[in-house]
Amino acid sequence: MAERKRDYYEVLGVARDADADTIKKAYRKLAMKWHPDHNPDNKEEAEAKFKEASEAYAVLSDPQKRQTYDRFGHEGMKNAFGAGGFDMSDINDILKQFFEGGFSDAGGGGFSFNFGGFGGGRGRRDSGPQRGEDTEQVVRLTFEEALFGKMEHLRVHAAVACPDCGGSGTAKGSKRVPCKQCNGTGAVRSRGFFGLMQQTCPVCHGEGTVVEKPCAKCGGDGLVASDETVDVRIPAGVAHGMAFPVAGKGNAGPNNGPRGDLIVHCSVAESDLFERDGQDLILRRSVSPTLLALGGDLRVETPNGTATLKVRPGTPNGTMQRLRGQGVPAVGRFPQGDLIVVLVAETPQGLTGEQSKLLEKLRHAETDRNFPERAAQDKASDAFKAAREQHKNK
Secondary structure, three states: OOOOOOOHHHHHOOOOOOOHHHHHHHHHHHHHHHOHHHOOOOHHHHHHHHHHHHHHHHHHOOHHHHHHHHHHHHHHHOOOOOOOOOOHHHHHHHHHHHHHOOOOOOOOOOEEEOOOOOOOOOOOOOOOOOOOOOEEEEEEEOHHHHHHOEEEEEEEEEEEEOOOOOOOOEOOOOOEEEOOOOOOOOEEEEEEOOEEEEEEOOOOOOOOEEEOOEOOOOOOOOEEEEEEEEEEEEOOOOOOOOEEEEOOOOOOEOOOEOOOOEEEEEEEOOOOOEEEEOOEEEEEEEEOHHHHHHOEEEEEEEOOEEEEEEEOOOOOOOOEEEEOOOOOOOEOOEOOOOEEEEEEEOOOOOOOHHHHHHHHHHHHHOOOOOOHHHHHHHHHHHHHHHHHHHHHOO
8 A cells, every 4th residue: 555645734844824934944954854965874764755855845835836735635736746746856946946045055064965866866857758748728518518518629729849840859950969068967066055966957958968950940949839629529427627638639748759638627507407416417396386286297308308207196395306317427437317306386476366266265275184284383383372371471
């Protein structure tokens, strides 16, 4: 069983409402404590603790990441550091910002900050093809479109491989050459708070090579912006807030890397007829009091067609009847839902003179036998009145 990932606030030892300065001070203390060069006899544990603290600081020091983490926890951070998760290059970037924030080498301890073999990291970035980032798009649907599904034609804006250079970023007849800034290592060293610190090269971005003569169309990036129409099948039964991927329709990756996915988010309008509760549909059906009293057939609409409900004589107002398998269609791991019909008596309006006379005649013919709940309430009211009068006479 995988080890439970610790809460970031717990890792840094700060309260959930801690301000930025408190978070920074907590991280500084832990970074000093767990730096591997300070723990030569326990380097493996120190590396793990150092990385854990740095990952927590990376999230909690960034207002947007912190807000996402506070709402969704670790689940919301799955895409925060890219496909490979949090690694040593992220720590280099964190520490660079950390030092620029005004910290000095107060301790004077000259220990190396080289991640070349730290936790499997490396100074030089993999220059091979890398998967592109996912893109996101919201699709607005009517209630009926979400219920029955539809084919949506989306206009997608994404980065694709440059057609002129084939994604290499180099002009025709040119090539990539070693970076002069880092001598092809992909990393540069500088003196910082922890002593000698190794950082990703700002010129080649860790690749160790640069384009000798950039492609005129893409400027050496190997990628250009593109608009395309993508046919997306919206499955029947999607709910508001659901999201699903369309494979290979996101941004293309560096160095001719494969495209990421297009993440489609569904925004579903409400219905004038139904309420949705998970996979069930709720229909509040107004009916006449006489139908509830005398019983009869009631026609209702369902996603699968018109159905007929049998209403028994004497059915109470608010009675619910369930039609199995007549709700939201099955989607993903969610099964077919039901349709729940709630019978709501509606008081008749605009009565004619003849209708009023008939109702008046009915009212005079009513007995307690016809309304047992009303009769029980009248009896309780009489008992309360007697108790009240008795209390007054004391």
